[in-house]
Amino acid sequence: MNAHIVKAYDEELKTLHDLIRHMGELTVKQINDALQSILERNDRIAHKVIEDDYEIDLLETKVDSLAIRILALRQPVASDLRRVVAALKISNQVERIADYACNMAKRALLLNQMTPFPLTASLSFLVTNPKEMIEKVLSAFMTNNVDLALHVWQMDREVDDLYNAYLRQLFDEMILDPKNISPCTHLLFVAKNIERIGDQATNIAEAVYTMVTGKPFKESEPFKDVDEI
């Protein structure tokens, strides 16, 4: 798309992108660190994740202010309007994802007080897809890539499958020995947070779809062949 005649307008839209990209990068780092704090039983890293959450909150506030400023001063229409509205939604969703990372770190502090539990290691497996989804869906936002957004939307199915399989394993362990109930409950919450990260990434994918096509996600039924999840 061509540049705006008013250059400052383009610069503001670029700043909006940069802020969201930065939010995304920090959030993925928070997820990595939260996972590390669980796997390595490291309280110091867990505390740092919890403390650093405010940085992402701050970025969300910045996105909000800038978006409101653009709405007021530039009165965007058409694709520009859809982009600013999408940015408002996406920053909110990324902030939520960061909260899930923070929740994982809080569980780490509890798990670290217990004896190590073998199923903990599988978390790194669970987290792979959701992290990739965040990176891809934000890239889809930056580049107006509907196909990539739809791909991310589809990736969530595997996240749900892995989560359900992991739950079954946890239940088995709890049935096997009531002593396992405590660590398994914490792991269950961690897994749930990871699964929710995938859900938020699909919400972002839907926002990107609407931003690029101008159509609401549900009515357009981009995948008629996908079963109800």
Place this chain on the structure above:
Amino acid sequence: MRLEYKINVKDLNLFYGEKQALFDINLGFPTYQTTALIGPSGCGKSSLLRCLNRMNDIVSSAHIKGQVLLDNKNIYSPSVDVVELRTRVGMVFQKPNPFPRSIYENVAYGPRVHRLFKTKAELDEIVEKNLVRAGLFQEVKDRLTQPATRLSGGQQQRLCIARAIAVNPEVILMDEPCSALDPIATAKVEELIDELREKFTIVIVTHNLQQAARVSQQTAFFHSGRLVEAGETGDLFTTPQDERTQGYITGRYG
């Protein structure tokens, strides 16, 4: 009977001498709705507006091909009385142009010409009614005999609207009616346009895209004498279908 379209433009081509100003325009103007015509300078939007009440007749080099149907009757057919046509299709211009007479006489002029009343009391009523409709009566009721030129620009423009509607037109054409007005006067005229829609079909040419978005139900975008895209105003400003519309309304080319 209420038609879906008050005016229907069919295969309209307009020429000023050798130069073609409009190319194959097809556009319906929905009854009791406001249609905004937008586009860069020279795109043909004002030319189209002036075709709707044959204002181009006064340009000797202008000629048209195609039809403009008002209530399904071609206004360019030889049997049409242009004076009568212009009472049915009134016009408000960019710069307020009140006659150098009193406020009262400005509104009374049309009804006098068309003999729309029998007694002075009836004329008084017509003048008051139309000043009320134009949202101006409260501001001028104590000085109806004063020269209209003493009013502010915004008041003058609403007076011109009162004058235009005093002959009970069916369609009102507005050519940049707010471009010489401040934001408050503009808001008053826009509110007036919204109220007038109950009784009239309105066509407005405006360079102010936000104004088009605010006052119209249908928007048509013109470029280089061609109709690029027309549609429901909300749709056109959120999800335009044509790249050129998108570029123009988002401020990407001049």
